Amino acid sequence: MAPPNTCLRRAFSTLDVVLTILGAFILAFALFQHGVLHNEQKVEEFHVVVISVYAIGAAIAAGATLGLYGVRKEKQWALIVSSAGLMIVSLFLLLISIATAIEANKVEEYIEESYKLDHLHEASEERQHDVEEWQTMLQCCGLHNGFRDWHGHHPESCLCPEKPDSSIKCVTASFINGTATIEEQVYEQTCVPLMVGFMRRAFNIFLTLLFGLCILVVAATALTIALLYQMRKKAVNNTSVVFKLTPSGSTYAQFSNSDQHYLLS
Numbered sequence: 553m554a555p556p557n558t559c560l561r562r563a564f565s566t567l568d569v570v571l572t573i574l575g576a577f578i579l580a581f582a583l584f585q586h587g588v589l590h591n592e593q594k595v596e597e598f599h600v601v602v603i604s605v606y607a608i609g610a611a612i613a614a615g616a617t618l619g620l621y622g623v624r625k626e627k628q629w630a631l632i633v634s635s636a637g638l639m640i641v642s643l644f645l646l647l648i649s650i651a652t653a654i655e656a657n658k659v660e661e662y663i664e665e666s667y668k669l670d671h672l673h674e675a676s677e678e679r680q681h682d683v684e685e686w687q688t689m690l691q692c693c694g695l696h697n698g699f700r701d702w703h704g705h706h707p708e709s710c711l712c713p714e715k716p717d718s719s720i721k722c723v724t725a726s727f728i729n730g731t732a733t734i735e736e737q738v739y740e741q742t743c744v745p746l747m748v749g750f751m752r753r754a755f756n757i758f759l760t761l762l763f764g765l766c767i768l769v770v771a772a773t774a775l776t777i778a779l780l781y782q783m784r785k786k787a788v789n790n791t792s793v794v795f796k797l798t799p800s801g802s803t804y805a806q807f808s809n810s811d812q813h814y815l816l817s
Contacts, residue, residue: 575613635776645766656755673705692743
């Protein structure tokens with residue numbers, strides 16, 4: 553079998569090395585997140601996502617490694633299996649991208665439905681902790697009506713720093729501390745608009761990474777098919793036909809013009 557074109561082989565090998573590293577990174581990320589979810593006792597809630605990430609990372613790493621083996625050893629079966637596997641992965645990534653894009657349009661509706669709370673101080677501890685994490689991260693207070701959603705029981709995550717940045721707006725709010733009422737500087741911005749913006753940016757980043765990975769996998773599949781085509785084409789072109797001028801070990805017939813007869817031997 554003739555070796556493939558050097559430039560094509562190098563491009564394919566480089567891309568497959570990148571995909572192997574990305575596949576290993578995805579597996580490591582899945583393992584890390586699995587541990588985090590296990591500690592938070594949320595594995596059952598996200599088990600489908602965890603299994604999907606494991607499968608994608610393993611398939612990409614295995615397909616790219618098999619492709620490297622095929623091109624180095626010039627094994628067509630390895631390249632065929634690699635291209636088929638990567639093609640399936642690319643289709644799966646495309647489906648995930650489409651589903652994610654659809655869900656991204658429902659972010660505002662989802663947050664509005666999930667955080668319909670007018671009396672945060674009366675919500676469960678788990679929900680209050682969730683809201684406080686958002687308030688700390690986004691520097692906001694309350695969900696829809698600002699600090700008023702806490703009805704005087706706003707937590708420390710609502711309090712503005714002593715020297716806030718110029719971009720942070722703070723207002724004075726009454727705070728119930730035991731039997732006394734004191735005034736504190738709290739964030740004026742409500743959290744729901746910031747939560748919607750944050751989730752949309754997160755979806756956009758995820759979609760960008762997903763499409764980028766999908767393009768790499770499709771490119772690797774196309775290069776694999778090109779290598780297979782080139783290997784088979786060169787193998788056919790290099791097939792030679794040998795002609796022998798003098799027969800050996802075979803029965804032949806000789807025609808004599810002078811005697812006008814056949815001599816068989």
